[in-house]
Structures are given as structure tokens and as C-alpha cells.
Amino acid sequence: MTAGARHEAPLLKTPFHPRTAVLNQAKQWGRWAGYATVACFTELAHEYFAIRHAATLFDVSPMKKYRISGTDAERYLNRLLTRDVRKLRTDRVAYAVWCNDDGKVLDDGTVFRLGEKEVLLMAQERHLAWLQDSAFGYDATIEDVSEAIAGLALQGPLSCTVLKAMELDGIAQLKPFGIARFDLSGTPLTVSRTGYTGDLGYELWTEPDKALELWDRLMAAGALYRLTPIGSRALDLARIEAGFIQANVDFIAADHSVRMTRQRSPFELGLDWMVDFDKGHFVGRRALLRERETGPRYRLVGLDIEGSKPAAGALVYYGRARQVGLVTSAAWSPTAKRNIALATLQAPFADKTDGLWAEIYVNKELKWEKTAARCRIVTRPFFDPPRRRATPAPDF
Amino acid sequence: MKTHDVIVIGAGHNGLTAAAYLARAGLDVLVLERNPYIGGAAVSRELYPGFTYSNCSYVSSLMRPEIMRDLDLPRYGLQITPFRGGLTMTRDGDYIASYRDRDMHRREIARHSPRDAESYDRYSAAVMRQCRFIRPMLLETPPDPTSLLPRDLRGLWRIGRAFRDLGPAGMYETIRFWTMSMADFLDQYFENDLVKAHFTGSSIIGTGLGPRSPGSAYVMLHHHMGEVDGTIGAWGYARGGMGAISRSLAGALEAAGGAIRTDAPVARVIVRKRRVAGVALEDGEEISARAVVSGMDFRRTVLQAMEPGDLPAGLVKAARNFKIRGSSGKLNIALDGMPTFRGVPADCPALAGDLHVTETIEEFERAYDDWKNGRWSRRPYVDLMIPSLTDPTMTPPGKHYMSIFVQYVPPELADGPWTSEKRDAFGRTVIDMLSEYSPDLKDLILHMEVRTPRELEEEVGLTEGNIFQGELTLDQLMFNRPAPGYAQYRLPVRGMYMCGSSTHPGGGVMGAPGANAAREIIADLRAGKRA
Numbered sequence: 011m012t013a014g015a016r017h018e019a020p021l022l023k024t025p026f027h028p029r030t031a032v033l034n035q036a037k038q039w040g041r042w043a044g045y046a047t048v049a050c051f052t053e054l055a056h057e058y059f060a061i062r063h064a065a066t067l068f069d070v071s072p073m074k075k076y077r078i079s080g081t082d083a084e085r086y087l088n089r090l091l092t093r094d095v096r097k098l099r100t101d102r103v104a105y106a107v108w109c110n111d112d113g114k115v116l117d118d119g120t121v122f123r124l125g126e127k128e129v130l131l132m133a134q135e136r137h138l139a140w141l142q143d144s145a146f147g148y149d150a151t152i153e154d155v156s157e158a159i160a161g162l163a164l165q166g167p168l169s170c171t172v173l174k175a176m177e178l179d180g181i182a183q184l185k186p187f188g189i190a191r192f193d194l195s196g197t198p199l200t201v202s203r204t205g206y207t208g209d210l211g212y213e214l215w216t217e218p219d220k221a222l223e224l225w226d227r228l229m230a231a232g233a234l235y236r237l238t239p240i241g242s243r244a245l246d247l248a249r250i251e252a253g254f255i256q257a258n259v260d261f262i263a264a265d266h267s268v269r270m271t272r273q274r275s276p277f278e279l280g281l282d283w284m285v286d287f288d289k290g291h292f293v294g295r296r297a298l299l300r301e302r303e304t305g306p307r308y309r310l311v312g313l314d315i316e317g318s319k320p321a322a323g324a325l326v327y328y329g330r331a332r333q334v335g336l337v338t339s340a341a342w343s344p345t346a347k348r349n350i351a352l353a354t355l356q357a358p359f360a361d362k363t364d365g366l367w368a369e370i371y372v373n374k375e376l377k378w379e380k381t382a383a384r385c386r387i388v389t390r391p392f393f394d395p396p397r398r399r400a401t402p403a404p405d406f
Numbered sequence: 407m408k409t410h411d412v413i414v415i416g417a418g419h420n421g422l423t424a425a426a427y428l429a430r431a432g433l434d435v436l437v438l439e440r441n442p443y444i445g446g447a448a449v450s451r452e453l454y455p456g457f458t459y460s461n462c463s464y465v466s467s468l469m470r471p472e473i474m475r476d477l478d479l480p481r482y483g484l485q486i487t488p489f490r491g492g493l494t495m496t497r498d499g500d501y502i503a504s505y506r507d508r509d510m511h512r513r514e515i516a517r518h519s520p521r522d523a524e525s526y527d528r529y530s531a532a533v534m535r536q537c538r539f540i541r542p543m544l545l546e547t548p549p550d551p552t553s554l555l556p557r558d559l560r561g562l563w564r565i566g567r568a569f570r571d572l573g574p575a576g577m578y579e580t581i582r583f584w585t586m587s588m589a590d591f592l593d594q595y596f597e598n599d600l601v602k603a604h605f606t607g608s609s610i611i612g613t614g615l616g617p618r619s620p621g622s623a624y625v626m627l628h629h630h631m632g633e634v635d636g637t638i639g640a641w642g643y644a645r646g647g648m649g650a651i652s653r654s655l656a657g658a659l660e661a662a663g664g665a666i667r668t669d670a671p672v673a674r675v676i677v678r679k680r681r682v683a684g685v686a687l688e689d690g691e692e693i694s695a696r697a698v699v700s701g702m703d704f705r706r707t708v709l710q711a712m713e714p715g716d717l718p719a720g721l722v723k724a725a726r727n728f729k730i731r732g733s734s735g736k737l738n739i740a741l742d743g744m745p746t747f748r749g750v751p752a753d754c755p756a757l758a759g760d761l762h763v764t765e766t767i768e769e770f771e772r773a774y775d776d777w778k779n780g781r782w783s784r785r786p787y788v789d790l791m792i793p794s795l796t797d798p799t800m801t802p803p804g805k806h807y808m809s810i811f812v813q814y815v816p817p818e819l820a821d822g823p824w825t826s827e828k829r830d831a832f833g834r835t836v837i838d839m840l841s842e843y844s845p846d847l848k849d850l851i852l853h854m855e856v857r858t859p860r861e862l863e864e865e866v867g868l869t870e871g872n873i874f875q876g877e878l879t880l881d882q883l884m885f886n887r888p889a890p891g892y893a894q895y896r897l898p899v900r901g902m903y904m905c906g907s908s909t910h911p912g913g914g915v916m917g918a919p920g921a922n923a924a925r926e927i928i929a930d931l932r933a934g935k936r937a
Contacts, residue, residue: 020507044509112575136512139525139595154520266527268534270573 021046024071025160025221029229033239040242043136043156045072050241055344057244061207062345064236065166067228068245070213071221076131076141077155083127086150090141091121092276092298094289098123101189103204106131107276107284113297114264114273116140117257118281120204122189130155134257140265144293160221164228165211165248167395168235170403173201173212176231182402184212194220194227203403206245208252210397210404250341250350253312253390255279260310260338260352277306278354280390308335309360312390313351315368315383318342321351324368326359326385334359337368346393349383360387410436412927413685413695415672415711416867416906418446419469421701422655422666423920424905424927426477429664431928436693437664438685440671440867444656446701447866447873448915450649454853456802459738460648461855462866462873464791464809465489465760467632467641468914469651472545473921482657483650488634488642489796491756494604495763495843499749502604503756506640519598529595529605535576536583537631537638539568540911544631544918547926548885548893548910584880588622589767599766606770607762607787610813612873612913614731616774617767621879628878628912641760643793647800651915675700675902677716682901685711697901697927701920702867703875704728704888704908708897716899724889728908729877732817732859732870733777737810737836740853744792744806745844761790763843773814780820782832782858785839787813805852812836817859817870824860832858874913875906884910895923896930903927 022045024030030048038049047069051057060066078087087095091106098104100123107118119133131141141152164172173181184190184203192199197220205211216224229237249256257263264273275298276285285298315321320342326335335355343350351368359366366385371378397404414425417439429435443449447462466486474484491511493503502518505511516523542564549561572580583591588609592602608629609615609622616622634640644650656666673688675698684694700707708717708725750757764770764787773783789811794800800807812832819828833856841847859871868875876882885893888908895903905923907913 020510022509022513041509044513136524136527138521138523139528142521154524266531268531268538269571270535270576271571 024069025218026069026071026162026225028222029225030069030239038241042242043072043074043134047072048239048241050243051239054243054247057238057240058247058344060236060238060240061166061209061244061248063167064238065164065168065172065232066238066240066244067225068163068165068240068242070161070163071159073156073161074133074136074154075156075159076133076138077153078129078131078141078150079127080148080150081127082148082150083129086145086148087121087129087131088289089292090144092285092292092294094286095121096289100125103187103189103202105284107279107281109276109294109298110264111293111297112264112273113275113294113301115261115276115279115281116264118255122202124189135263135266158218159215160218160224162214162224162228163205163207163211164214165205165207165209167210167397167404167406168232168237169211171405172228172232172235172237175235176227184403185401186399194224199224206252206254207248208254208391208393208398209248209395210400247341247344250339250352251343251345251391251393253352253392255310255352256339260354274308274310274354275301275306277301278308278310280310306357308354309357310352310354311360311387312392313337313353313366313368313385314388315340315349315351315385317370317381317383318349319370319372319381319383320349321368321370321383324351324370326353326355327367327369327382328359328362328365334366343392348392350392351385353385362387407694409684409694409696410434411695411931412436412697412699413438413693414699414701414905415685416440416446416701417444417652417656417666417668418701418906419448419652419655419915419917420905420907420920421446421699422652422659423473423477423917424699424701424924425664426655426659426662427921427924428927429659429662430477431924433928433931435659435664436695437659437666438670438672438687438693439666439668441865442669444666444668445649445652447868448648448652450647453738453855454740457740457805457807457853458647458800459807459855460644460793460809461738461857462736462862463648463915464793464811465641466644466648466651466915467629467634467639468916469632470545470916470918470921471633473917476921477655477658479651479654479658482654482661483646484654485645485650486634486642487645487796488637488640489759492759493750493754493756493761494600494765495747495750495761496600496765497842501750502600503754504604504759505756515601518600519596522596522598522601525595532579532595533627533630534638535572536580536627539572539580540627540631541638542568543884544911544916545921547895547922548887550885550891550893583627584624585620586623587620588617588626591623591626592767603764603766603770604762606767607760607764607789610770610774610787611789611811612734612813613877614729614733614777614814615879616771618771624880624883625878628914632914632916643796645797645799647793647797648915655917672711674713675711677713677899677902680716680900682899697903697931699903699905699923699927701906703730703869703872703906704904705730705869706867707904707906707908712897712899712902718898721889721892721898724892728888729879729882730869730872730875731877732862732868732872733814734871734873735782735812735815735832735859736857736862737808737812737833738855738857739808739810739851740801741806741808741850742852743804743850744795745808745847745850747844757792758795759791762788763839777814777816780816780818782815782819782835783813784835786815786836788836788840789813790840810836810840815858815871817863824858829856829858829860832856875908876913878912883912887912895919895926
């Protein structure tokens with residue numbers, strides 16, 4: 011960001027903008043953390059299928075990135091997060107959530123352990139104030155380094171093939187959630203085997219002034235493998251198939267909620283496995299211990315809904331009249347060939363094997379039809395290819 | 407002699423709102439205004455050829471959309487245009503701006519404090535929580551917590567339910583919020599002095615409080631609970647100045663068969679056999695009515711328009727003790743062109759909003775100290791606007807109108823009452839200070855109107871020049887506004903009512919007191935119990 015852009019430009023340009031702007035034939039832009047991001051370059055189906063059958067590039071530079079350093083970095087994070095950070099070794103990544111004192115989720119994100127005393131926390135929402143306030147009493151420095159790191163997500167079954175074509179030695183041996191370091195004509199290039207698609211994939215991180223070089227080399231390496239730039243709409247479809255939740259879509263970040271009763275605990279978001287009561291004190295522990303006794307009020311579940319009409323925003327009923335929840339994300343899954351959704355249900359109804367219905371409205375040429383579609387609670391992810399976890403990563 | 411159903415004293419926005427609702431209910435309504443023009447403190451006047459001034463109130467947010475809709479005000483010329491931001495300038499030539507675009511706004515805060523920029527979402531969620539709590543109460547008659555009447559119990563139950571819906575953390579927060587100072591509230595979210603100062607102004611506008619005084623956080627909320635077209639907290643300009651609001655209300659009133667008489671100052675309310683019989687004008691003319699509703703403040707209504715002997719002594723005492731301290735002044739300036747501001751780009755959209763020069767909470771407090779000591783602030787807080795950047799009807803093309811609200815200005819000075827010389831010296835203090843930020847301002851001035859609390863009291867009839875018709879402190883809000891037991895718009899003389907900003911929900915060009923009072927009067931007249 012430059013000071014001159016203060017009021018002239020509501021949306022900033024990412025380091026990849028010179029490339030993405032030219033390729034954005036559909037001229038569909040969205041906004042993400044103050045940046046103009048491509049919603050769709052060409053057409054949704056083309057971009058989506060490239061995720062599942064070839065390889066794709068998505069600009070993740072607007073992601074908020076906080077660098078946490080100092081002798082207490084690990085202790086600090088172990089108190090901040092519900093997971094046990096001590097188990098996270100250097101050059102490994104972990105998915106994590108963090109809560110306020112009441113055990114309500116502030117956000118979810120990924121933790122990149124770069125060293126003994128250096129960690130990178132990445133999230134969709136902004137948390138500098140909370141992270142800095144939480145550092146009181148710790149030797150831990152929290153900096154917002156979002157603008158200092160340009161990022162590209164390379165996702166899809168051919169993503170490793172593309173990186174091999176780019177001659178990143180040993181990349182096939184990188185395990186899921188692993189970090190490897192390479193050189194990009196003299197500048198460090200960090201590659202993590204992470205992503206938001208639930209597929210084989212990597213994220214590549216470098217300095218902003220090397221962004222275009224990285225883009226060009228990837229596109230050159232991927233030319234033979236149908237490497238396709240994608241926008242946020244295709245990615246959103248893939249992340250729903252992967253069953254990933256999104257802050258302020260599937261839950262409200264606790265410190266942004268005006269209605270405090272909308273805040274959700276990790277249990278209510280189906281993230282029980284992320285809460286480690288054995289690691290000692292962490293923020294929200296007492297409240298979550300209580301909740302473990304009393305049980306959560308809500309449960310976030312995956313739904314398989316009959317028919318083919320996406321149930322976005324649908325109310326979920328138990329029986330004919332009892333309203334028990336809300337669909338927060340929904341899509342027809344072209345890969346799973348199912349009508350899938352993420353929904354928050356009142357806890358007692360999250361175990362029902364029968365009797366759940368989604369109320370779906372369909373506009374049939376200016377005539378709205380309301381249908382009650384039978385829902386079945388299913389485990390997530392909705393699509394989970396073995397290649398996602400295979401090491402060495404397969405070529406196809 | 408003809409007997410009107412209702413006489414409304416004062417053609418301010420609340421009097422007109424009450425009158426319009428009453429007329430639409432089929433009542434014979436007469437509004438009496440002492441000035442030769444209507445509007446009270448929501449007025450547009452041409453004091454210099456070709457220039458329209460919003461002499462008193464100058465921006466709109468609080469006017470309830472339900473009233474605009476009920477009274478069909480757009481049909482009578484009402485249009486509110488939101489403005490795009492605001493900024494606080496610093497002595498070293500920098501500034502901090504607010505923008506409607508949230509990303510621009512956040513980046514602008516981040517220039518001064520990256521941490522505070524990311525705390526802003528927490529701050530605005532907390533303010534919005536309080537807005538959501540209070541907004542449903544604005545167009546409700548405050549329920550009396552000591553009453554067992556069904557309507558009071560229903561009202562209390564609604565408030566109780568809204569309170570419970572805040573959740574445990576929200577309940578704690580709300581109790582603290584209503585009693586805390588703005589400085590303490592801001593400290594919970596921000597660390598940067600300039601960021602805090604930028605958000606402080608609305609907590610002290612029009613009030614005899616400093617940002618460190620308990621209760622100032624609520625005054626901020628009072629300035630944020632309005633809206634423009636559903637955007638809560640947004641402010642805008644009435645096309646044609648604030649008088650356009652009053653004119654549209656008058657249009658609605660007259661269309662419903664009501665009448666307004668200007669140059670008709672009411673001397674007193676006539677009470678016969680413990681009920682209202684009408685009013686007497688200053689020239690001796692008597693006008694009969696079944697009910698009288700006063701748009702004047704509580705003090706004037708009880709102590710000037712009514713005979714103490716017609717009222718309980720405790721109520722008279724409460725009116726004498728009613729906190730209605732004046733604390734503000736106003737400059738209205740016709741400019742030969744657009745002034746420049748050091749360090750602010752000429753195309754910055756925030757220039758079309760509210761401009762300030764107070765950089766720290768400390769400076770606010772020092773300005774407040776001057777007021778306590780009976781002086782106008784040597785470095786006052788200003789809420790400076792240039793409405794002509796948004797509204798082309800305010801000035802000839804290329805010229806501009808500048809409205810400067812000034813805080814703090816005492817109603818009486820330590821060295822005696824206001825004089826015209828002191829008033830002009832006060833105006834010079836403001837212009838000299840602003841010239842540090844806008845070197846060409848002085849040269850552009852074609853005409854300037856300076857108003858101290860003296861002028862606001864004499865011309866508009868606001869006691870001590872208090873723009874809210876009484877302080878907005880918790881001891882004078884809700885069921886205690888204007889006084890315990892008298893919050894439901896009635897005075898204890900049959901047929902006598904109040905509808906001014908002294909009543910719930912208080913000041914600002916809101917119309918809610920007028921609409922609420924009208925509802926009570928209509929109910930009484932229909933029930934016949936007070937007629």
C-alpha cells in the first residue's frame with residue numbers, strides 16, 4: 011500500500027494484479043481484506059474443474075499474516091490457541107482456532123512454525139488488537155506482515171507435477187502440512203503443502219517484488235498441464251466440497267458479533283478435535299470445560315440434500331413445522347455428484363438420522379417454488395481424494 | 407370564540423411533528439410561533455444574499471424514518487443526502503479521516519495505528535450493540551418502573567427482554583456503557599491519541615461534560631443511534647438546509663388541515679378549574695383550546711408559560727433544578743470560494759463531512775476546563791462542515807457555506823454576561839484557531855454570523871442555549887426525563903402536555919418527542935378523560 015492511495019483507491023492491488031487484471035476476461039472482481047480479488051476469470055465451471063482435474067493458481071496475498079516472534083512465542087501461542095502448539099515442529103503447519111475468555115471462536119487459521127521462536131499465523135479476519143493484547147506478560151512480538159508476503163495457492167491433482175516442472179527439488183517428498191524452502195533467483199521461496207480446496211495442493215510464499223516472477227515461472231511450468239488461474243467463486247465451491255468452514259460465513263467471529271448470542275464455541279462448530287484440555291491453560295478453557303459438561307447448544311454439520319437445487323440460506327426443519335437450523339454454505343458438488351451444504355443445527359437435532367428438511371426456494375422464470383428437500387447428516391469432507399494425503403505426491 | 411382541539415407552542419421540529427400527527431388524527435390544531443419564521447432550531451435562513459444558512463442544527467441523522475414515512479415528508483420537500491466521511495486535522499499538517507468505505511477507513515486508521523485499525527471492528531460492534539438496544543425505545547413512551555399499569559408493565563417487559571437478549575457479556579457491557587466516560591470507553595479499544603480524539607467529538611457535542619466525565623459515552627451513542635436510509639450512525643444534509651425538515655413538517659401539517667401562526671408569542675397558558683383553557687399571547691389575545699402542548703423546554707414551560715400556583719411545588723422545584731447548561735456556540739459563514747486545508751488533498755471526500763482540529767482527549771478536557779471557569783475555550787472543539795460541497799442549493803455557484811459548531815461556550819461568562827463585543831471576540835478566537843489549518847479562510851469570508859448561548863436563548867428560545875433542551879445524562883433520561891413521574895409527556899394539569907427535546911428520548915432533530923407526545927394526546931382526547 012502506498013500513502014498516495016489513501017482516498018483515491020478504495021481497493022488495493024495485490025502484487026499479482028498486473029497479471030490477474032490482464033487475464034480477468036469476465037471482469038468479475040470481489041473484495042477481500044481491502045484488496046481487489048478476481049471472483050471469476052473466465053467461467054466458473056472451467057475454473058472449478060481445473061481444481062479437480064488439473065492445476066490452478068489463486069492469489070492468496072490478501073490473507074492476514076501475523077508474525078509472532080520472541081522467546082515466549084510458543085508459550086504465547088499455546089495459551090492463545092486451543093491446540094497444543096508444543097507438538098508443532100519447525101517447518102510444519104497446523105490448522106487452529108482461537109477463542110475469547112467465554113470460549114467463543116474469534117477465528118480459525120493456519121499456524122506456520124518457521125522456527126523455535128518464530129511462527130506465522132494466517133487468518134481471514136483481522137486480529138492484531140487481540141493478538142497484541144494477549145501478548146501482555148509474554149516476550150512475544152506480534153507484527154502484521156500481510157503486505158510483506160505475496161502468496162499463491164497452487165491446487166489440483168497436477169500441482170506437484172507443475173512444481174516438478176519448475177524444478178523444485180524434492181517437492182514430491184513434502185508431506186501434507188509440511189514446509190519446504192527454495193530459492194527464487196536469490197530470494198527465499200517458501201512452499202507449504204496446504205490449501206483450501208481439500209485436494210493435493212501447495213501454497214507458495216515470497217516477497218512482493220518477486221511476485222510476478224513467481225507467477226510467470228509457474229505459468230510457464232504449468233503450460234503443458236493446463237494450469238489455470240481461478241477466482242474466488244471456484245475456490246468457494248471447492249472449499250465447500252472439502253467441508254471447510256469460513257469465518258463470517260459459517261460462523262460469526264466472536265469479536266465482530268453485534269448480537270453476542272450468535273457467537274459459537276469450537277464444539278458448536280464441530281471442531282472438538284482441536285480442543286486439547288490436557289495441554290494446560292489456554293484462553294477459553296474454563297468455559298469450554300463447562301460446555302463439555304453441559305453440551306453445546308448448536309452443532310455445525312454437513313448435509314446431503316435430495317435434489318439438485320443448492321440450499322444456500324435455507325431454513326432447516328425437523329418434521330413439518332419445527333425450525334431447527336440454518337444452511338450457511340451450499341452447492342451442488344460437481345465432483346461428489348451430491349447436493350451438499352454446511353448447516354448449523356440446534357444440538358438435539360444434530361444426531362437425527364431422519365426427519366430433517368431444508369426449505370428451498372427456486373425461481374422458475376419468475377415463479378418461486380418452495381420445496382421441502384430431505385436432508386441427511388453426513389460426515390465431512392464431502393470429497394476426499396487419497397492424493398490429498400499421499401506422499402510422495404502422485405503425478406496425476 | 408373558537409376553541410381549538412390543541413394548541414402547540416412553538417413551531418420547532420418537535421412542535422410541528424406533534425401538530426402534524428394531531429392534525430392527521432382529525433384534530434383542529436393551531437401552532438403558535440413567536441418568531442416571524444418557523445423551524446425553531448431546525449431552520450434555514452438567508453442572512454446574506456444568495457446564501458442559505460442552517461443557523462442552528464446543521465446535520466441530520468436522528469430524524470426518525472418512521473416519522474418521515476408516516477407524515478409523507480418527502481412529498482413536502484424532505485431529502486437527506488448522506489455525506490462521505492470526516493476528518494481531524496493536526497498541527498503538523500497531517501490528518502485522520504473517516505470514510506464510508508470500510509477498507510479505506512481502516513487503512514486510514516492504520517496510518518496512525520495498525521493495532522487500532524484492527525480494533526475498530528470491535529469498537530463498532532460494541533457501539534452497534536448499544537444502538538440496537540436503544541433504538542426500539544425511541545418511539546416508545548418511557549414506561550414508568552414504579553407503575554403497575556399494563557402499558558408500563560408491557561414496556562418494561564420489552565426493555566427487560568431486549569436487555570436479556572444482549573447475553574451475559576452484553577448485559578455487563580451495557581450497564582457499564584450507560585454510566586462510563588467516553589475516554590474510558592475508547593481506552594478499551596484504542597491506544598493512539600489521535601484515533602481516540604477523532605472518535606471523541608460526538609461524546610461532548612452540546613453537553614456540559616468532558617470526555618472524561620461519566621455519562622459522556624452515552625452522549626456519543628445519542629449521536630450514533632440515528633441513520634440515513636438504514637445506515638445506522640450515518641449523518642446527512644437536508645437539501646436546502648435544516649429548515650427543509652421544518653418546512654416539510656409544516657407542509658404535512660397544513661395538508662392535514664392544521665394551521666401555523668408566526669409572530670405569535672405565547673405569554674402564558676390559561677388554566678381554569680385545574681384544566682387547560684387555552685393560551686394568552688403577549689399582546690393580550692386569548693386563544694381557547696382543549697389541550698395545550700409545549701414544544702419549549704421543561705424550564706420555560708413550567709417556569710415561564712405556567713403559573714407556579716397551578717402546579718405542585720415539587721414539580722416546580724424539579725424544573726428549576728433541571729440540568730440545562732449551555733455549552734455551545736455557532737458560526738455561520740458565507741465564503742467567496744472553497745478554502746484550502748493544510749495537508750488535506752482538495753479532492754479528499756472526507757472534506758464534505760465533519761472537520762475537526764482537536765488532537766487529543768487532553769485538549770478536549772482543557773477546552774472543557776475553560777467552560778467550567780466561565781470562559782469560552784481558548785482552543786475550542788469545532789464541528790466544522792461545508793454543506794455546499796454536497797448541496798448545490800445552499801450558495802451561488804463557486805461560493806460556499808461553512809457551518810462551525812463550537813464547544814465549549816458558557817451561557818454566562820466569569821466577568822459578567824455576554825455582550826456583542828465579547829461575542830465578536832469569541833468569533834475571532836475560532837477563526838484565528840482555524841486559520842492555523844486553513845490560511846486562506848479569513849480572506850474568503852463574505853459574511854459571518856456568530857451565535858453564543860445568549861443568541862441561541864434569545865432567538866431560538868433555548869434556555870442557556872442548551873441545544874438538547876436539557877442535559878443527556880442518565881439522571882435525566884428515559885423515565886426520569888424531564889423529571890421523575892412526568893416522563894409520559896403530561897403535566898399535572900388536565901390538558902397540558904410537553905413535546906420538546908426536554909422529553910424522552912431527548913435532543914437532536916429527531917421528532918420522536920413530538921410523535922410520542924402526539925400519541926399520548928390523541929389517546930387522552932379519544933378516551934375523553936382529559937378533554
